[in-house]
Structures are given as structure tokens and as C-alpha cells.
Amino acid sequence: MSIDQQAGREADKRFNRGMMLRLVVIVAVMFGFGYALVPLYKKICEITGINVITTRELHGAVKNTQVDKSRTITVEFDSNARGPFAFRPVKNSMEVHPGEMATIVYEVANGQPRDISAQAIPSYAPKQATQYFMKLECFCFKQQTLKAKEAREMPVVFVIDPALPKDVKNITLSYTFFEVGAPVAQAPEGQLAPQPATAGKGI
Structure with missing residues (x-):
């Protein structure tokens, strides 16, 4: 092997080692950047308010900080049906703290062989509540x-x-659930159908 060939091989080896070193450095920098991107992203979200719900969930901070645990309110539930269906709450009462989120479930069942449209109207006692x-x-x-x-x-x-x-x-939550657009009963043949009351007559 000539001196020129040997020198060329040494130059190739140096070039390859230099290239390998640069590639290793690039990979290390990219890995470090990707690793640092997660806390950087979280910090940007906190500053800008983006994805704030997810961030709060991750930190377990989705809580109502205004719950007054020094007081307990008894909430009673009532129901009135004005139509051909059954309507009631699954429980008659519960105790809650002011500021605390609570859930009550009402059950309704349509026993008729037809569809029914209904509307619920709430009322409260005492009125000031x-x-x-x-x-x-x-x-x-x-x-x-x-x-x-x-x-x-x-x-x-x-x-x-x-x-x-x-x-x-104590607070009472009452619902009146009434049928909307109830069908008018047909009068037997030969009889007049009942007429609606005239405004101003009777109570």
C-alpha cells in the first residue's frame, strides 16, 4: 500500500469518526429537546390558559373551593303528576353543604300506548330560597x-x-310534571263536546 493510499484511509476514518460524533450530538440534542418539551408545554398552557381544564385535572384541582362545610341544608323533594304517567324522585330528601354540587334523580314512566310530551315546572319553599x-x-x-x-x-x-x-x-324542591297538548276527549255521538270555560267566568 502506498503512502498516499494509507493517508487517504486515515482521512476517511477521521471523517467517519467526526460524522459519527456529530450524529451522536444531534441525537442527544433532539432527545433533550423532546424531554424538555413536556414541562415547557405545560408552562405555556398555564401562562396562556390553554388546556386549563386538562391541566387542573392532572393536578387533582377540580374542586369547589367555596363549599361551606360548617352548614348543612336538608333538601326535600316532591313531585306532582298532571297527566297519564307516574312521576317521583328516587329519594325524598338529602343533606348538602352550601356550594356543594349534588344530584337527585326523578323517575317517570309513561303507561300509555302513545307518545306523550310533558313539561316540568319547579317551585321552591321557602320562597326566599x-x-x-x-x-x-x-x-x-x-x-x-x-x-x-x-x-x-x-x-x-x-x-x-x-x-x-x-x-x-330546609328547602323543598317540588316539580309539577304536566302533559303538553293533551288530546281532547271525543263526545259520544249525538252529544255536544265540552266547551272550554269562557275567560272571566268562574275560578
């Missing part, structure tokens, strides 16, 4: 259509405002 009883989810927000023979569970998610007056210790 009305503005402090906040429903986050409720079947009363819209009309409900029950298929023939259908039974359904309908949740109510609510929070009692901690600003509720201190002297109120």
Missing part, C-alpha cells in the same frame, strides 16, 4: 317526549349558593 337554588342540569329546561310505555330516569344537578340566609336550613 328560589334565588339561591342553582340548577346546572335539569329535565325542566325543555319539554320531554316519552315514547309509549317508556320509563326514564332524569337527573337534576344543583348547587345551593353559600349566600343562602343562615336561618334557612
Whole structure:
């Protein structure tokens, strides 16, 4: 082997070692950047508010910090059906702290061989509790259509405002569930159908 050939091989080896070293450095830098990207992303999310719900869930911070555990309110549940269906709460009462999220489920069953549209109207006792009883989810927000023979569970998610007056210790939530657009009974042949009452007559 000539001197020139030997020198060429040495130069190739040096070049290959240099290239390998550069590749190793590049891989190490890329790995380090990817590793640092996760905390960097989290920090950017915290600053900008992006993905804040996910971040809070990861840290177990999805909690209501305004729950007043020094007070307990007894909430009683009532139901009234104005139509051909069964309607009731799954429990008659529960105890909650002001600011605490709670859920009550009402059951309804349509025993008729036809579909029924119904609407629920809530009421509260005492009256002063009305503005402090906040429903986050409720079947009363819209009309409900029950298929023939259908039974359904309908949740109510609510929070009692901690600003509720201190002297109120019991609240009754009552629903009247009535049929919308009830069909008018047909009069027997030869008889007049009942007429609606004229406004201003009777009570």
C-alpha cells in the first residue's frame, strides 16, 4: 500500500469518526429537546390558559373551593303528576353543604300506548330560597317526549349558593310534571263536546 493510499484511509476514518460524533450530538440534542418539551408545554398552557381544564385535572384541582362545610341544608323533594304517567324522585330528601354540587334523580314512566310530551315546572319553599337554588342540569329546561310505555330516569344537578340566609336550613324542591297538548276527549255521538270555560267566568 502506498503512502498516499494509507493517508487517504486515515482521512476517511477521521471523517467517519467526526460524522459519527456529530450524529451522536444531534441525537442527544433532539432527545433533550423532546424531554424538555413536556414541562415547557405545560408552562405555556398555564401562562396562556390553554388546556386549563386538562391541566387542573392532572393536578387533582377540580374542586369547589367555596363549599361551606360548617352548614348543612336538608333538601326535600316532591313531585306532582298532571297527566297519564307516574312521576317521583328516587329519594325524598338529602343533606348538602352550601356550594356543594349534588344530584337527585326523578323517575317517570309513561303507561300509555302513545307518545306523550310533558313539561316540568319547579317551585321552591321557602320562597326566599328560589334565588339561591342553582340548577346546572335539569329535565325542566325543555319539554320531554316519552315514547309509549317508556320509563326514564332524569337527573337534576344543583348547587345551593353559600349566600343562602343562615336561618334557612330546609328547602323543598317540588316539580309539577304536566302533559303538553293533551288530546281532547271525543263526545259520544249525538252529544255536544265540552266547551272550554269562557275567560272571566268562574275560578
